Amino acid sequence: MKKLTLPLSGADVALLKAGDAVSLSGVVFTARDCAHKRIVELLDKGEKxxxxxxxxxxxxxxxxxxxxxxxxxxxxxxxSARMESFAPKLLDSGLRSVIGKGEMCDEVKKALVRNKAVYFAAVGGAGALYGSRINKCECVAFPELLSEAVYRLEITDFPVIVATDANGNSVFE
Amino acid sequence: MRTLDTKKIEEAVYRLALKAGTTLTDDCVFALGKAERKESSLPCKFALETVLKNREIAEEKLMPVCQDTGLAVVLLEIGQDVFLTGKPLDEAVNEGVKRAYKDGYFRKSVCDPLTRDNTGDNTPAVIHTEIVSGDEVKLTFMPKGFGSENMSRLYMLTPAKGVEGIINAVVETVKLAGSRPCPPVYVGVGIGGSFDTCAFLSKKALTREVGSANPRADIAAIEAECLKRINALGIGAQGFKGDVTALGVSCEVAPTHIAGLPVAVNIQCHCIRVGKVVL
Incomplete structure (x- = not known):
């Protein structure tokens, strides 16, 4: 399996093809429904x-x-589909990759292509495996959201599949 | 008449919840193993291997198999010769849930539907009670994840739609769900009853063992046909396009009104977690 370190470089992204199995290590930030709503509100207001x-x-x-x-x-x-309405805005603001599960809509695919970004599918229902490969976890925003807060994670060897690559090819189609 | 202190129910809920959160049922593990051997698509095989490895890690480290430790669904079949004493039944069940989710380090996933404020302890549980004959209490605990719950549907078909209409409703639900509910899924189907009881039957169907058949031959035939057509959809594990989209289909039936044919389709992801005990 190909090993990659996050954050990804533009060259890393260019080499990925839909359906590739990849092992990811490095830093990721968690965000779900509520956190996305707040991040987009901050972006709209031009705040940090x-x-x-x-x-x-x-x-x-x-x-x-x-x-x-x-x-x-x-x-x-x-x-991932629940984050579809937020993802294009975040990708247009510099996000280079997202990790989730399940297909995402065409608007997200277009945003991935225009920003040369990638969507990785982790395996849903494998929470213990992924959790045991997280070495560090700290809350960086919205602690009142509990599990829905934004956490900075340091991960090692996360097995994922390239779901949608920077050319718009998808493992779901 | 037999007396049963609800403290015993609370303890049973506590134990079942702790175990269910960290363990897949034996029939689920068997079905996943079979799927992994049969699967010809590489990404799907990768997903199934990861899921089976995950289950070993979860059991070894006593970690939740999935971080979505679910809405706590509790089914109670209470014998009419049982006299319950102690704290009210719902309080006892919720206390068991609260303690298990705290002690198990499970995620608290229950919130107000509008404000989205988290209740903080994964209560209230969804409690279904049925009064049956006898002097025992049958308790079933099922943590229900919402990735799959969100993909469930209810149809109020006309009687003319018949068996073909039922099968189409089930297959359509799985097709529309696509990759989102964490396939390979387990499909619970309620047929008949009213709008509400039909939905309950579909949930109850999910407490059956994967691979079990309804004792009524005509219903078992519907289960088998649905499974065949669902796997022909080619959605595959995690939606990566493959041979196994569903591990099983279970149907439960109840008489309905002459004017209707309700069909409820409740989707369960591949993390089947159910605990049962008789008190």
Whole structure:
């Protein structure tokens, strides 16, 4: 399996093809429904975001709480389609990759192509496997949202499939 | 008449919830293994292998198999010769849920539908009670994830639609769900009853073992035909296009009105987590 380190470079993205199995390591930021709503509100108001979107990776996930001496609990992907209305705006603002599960609409695909970005599908329902490959987890925004807050995760060897590549090819079609 | 303190129900809910969150049912593991061996698409095989590896990690580390530890669904079949004492039944069930989700480090996923404020302890549980004969209480606990719940549908068909209409409704629901509910899915189908009982039957169908057949031959035939047509859709594990889109289809039936044919289709992801006990 091809190994890649996040954040991805433009050259990394260019080499990825839909259907490739890839192992990801590095830094990602979690965000789900509520966090996306707030991030887009901040963007619309022109305010500073809690983390730098440029080149970053967002992981559509809301973890289980950590047990003592662990970074985080189970933490698999959630359904990406619920973030479809927000994703183009974030991609146009510099986001280079997203990790989630399930197909996303044409508007997102177009935004991926025009921004040379990539959508990775993690395996839904594999929360224990992904959670055990997160070495560090810190809340960087909206702690009141509990599992829906934005967390900065350091991940090692996340098995994913390239769902939609920068040319708009998709594993779901 | 037999007396049963609801404290016993609370303890049973606590134990079942803790175990269900971190364990797939044996029939689910068997069905996933069979799917993995049969699958010819590489991305789908990759997904199924990952899921099976995940289940081992979850059991070994006592981690939730999926971070969506669900809305707590509790089915109680209460014998009419049982006299419940102690705290009210709903309080006992919710207390068991609250403690399990705290002690298990499970995600709290319950919120107000409008303000989206999290209740903080994964309560209230969804509690279904049925009064049956006998002096026992049958308790079923099912943490229900919402990626799949969101893809469920209810049809009020006309009687003229018949068996073909039922099968079309089931297959259409799975087709429209596509990759979103974490296939391979388990499909619970309610046939008949009223708008509300039909939906309940579809949920109850999901508490049956994957691969089990309805004792009524005509219903079992519908289950088999639905499964065949769903797998012919080619959606595959995680929607990566493959041979196995569903692990099973279970139908439960009830008599309905002469003017109607309700069909409810409740989708369950491949993380089938159900615990049962008789008290």
């Amino acid at each position: 975001l809690p983390f730098d979107l440029l080149g970053a990776t967002i992981y559509y996930a809301g973890p289980c709480p950590a047990k003592p001496n662990e970074a985080v609990g189970s933490c698999g992907p959630t359904t």
